[in-house]
Amino acid sequence: MSIAKDIMRPVFPFTAIVGQEEMKLALILNVVDPKIGGVMIMGDRGTGKSTTIRAIADLLPKIEVVEDDMFNSHTSDYELMGDHVKQKLEKGQDLKINLIKVPMVDLPLGATEDRVCGTIDIEKALTEGIKTFEPGLLAKANRGILYVDEVNLLDDHLVDILLDSAASGWNTVEREGISIRHPARFVLVGSGNPEEGELRPQLLDRFGMHAEIRTVKEPSLRVQIVEQRSKFDSNPYECLEEFQEEQEKLKRRIIDAQIKLSDVTVDYDLRVKISEVCGELNVDGLRGDIVTNRAAKAFAAYNNRDKVEISDIQEVITLCLRHRLRKDPLETIDTGSRVKKVFESVFVSN
Structure with missing residues (x-):
């Protein structure tokens, strides 16, 4: 169809x-x-x-919201509800629901x-x-x-x-x-x-x-990108149908990961090593530690695993830490080489 x-x-x-x-x-x-x-x-x-x-x-996927609510209020989660919706619930009034x-x-x-x-x-x-x-x-x-x-x-x-x-x-x-x-x-x-x-x-x-x-340098990839865009511009619906199966597969994977996320655990020794990396990189505060733990759990859930592995941390740690490194005012943000180097020394060499 x-x-x-x-x-x-x-x-x-x-x-x-x-x-x-x-x-x-x-x-x-x-x-x-x-x-x-x-x-x-x-x-x-x-x-x-x-x-x-x-x-x-x-x-x-579409989300359920309370109809005619200016805050896209959730239908059951108090943390995601506006006061007006909470008052309606407290009075026992029925909420009309919309999918958006x-x-x-x-x-x-x-x-x-x-x-x-x-x-x-x-x-x-x-x-x-x-x-x-x-x-x-x-x-x-x-x-x-x-x-x-x-x-x-x-x-x-x-x-x-x-x-x-x-x-x-x-x-x-x-x-x-x-x-x-x-x-x-x-x-x-x-x-x-x-x-x-x-x-x-x-x-x-x-x-x-x-x-x-960065701008793609590989000529064959550049051609592929240009062709893909041209195809979409000339007939967007045909392009959407071509990728519908892959889109549905990825959507399902994201939904499954959201459900699984709360069950994913990180072993204590891995949490210690994440903090050791942050310490060696002189990352200010604890935001880097917290975000890396969260991201590793999300990545494990995305790959349908219950426990975080070293490979999960390796995949996300540069994304989480590269912008938190202290640097010379004349330098741009580190590409991640320092993070990778310290990660190797803490997780692989030890």
């Missing part, structure tokens, strides 16, 4: 994307476990960053704080005693993906707000003594070109992972 009718606006299939394995893996693991803390993707222009991020959002695609929200470069966080109508609150909230992008992104292109050009204050919300899962708006709080649990994905400036180390450290992408 043709799937063309079910798709309003075709999105390039995730499984059709050639190369850029590091970026694809980082996105998949953040979808399996959003608590990893998002991913920063830095690399050359025209390397498919935006295409890949939209493709992973389109791949994900996982929200994919683009944050424009010139966005204001009000546009991001939402605004409170003070006049209505004072004259009528009604809290009227105009939701911002954080409300729309709840339970989805928030994508910030050129994040290194975004105002630091806004980046702070985004990272705080992503870490806590909540957004609070306060004006004239009136406060509104709503769930804002999303996977934060930032992208940028290092030639246009780096993020401050304090902000960079708050991203769970850091993926590097």
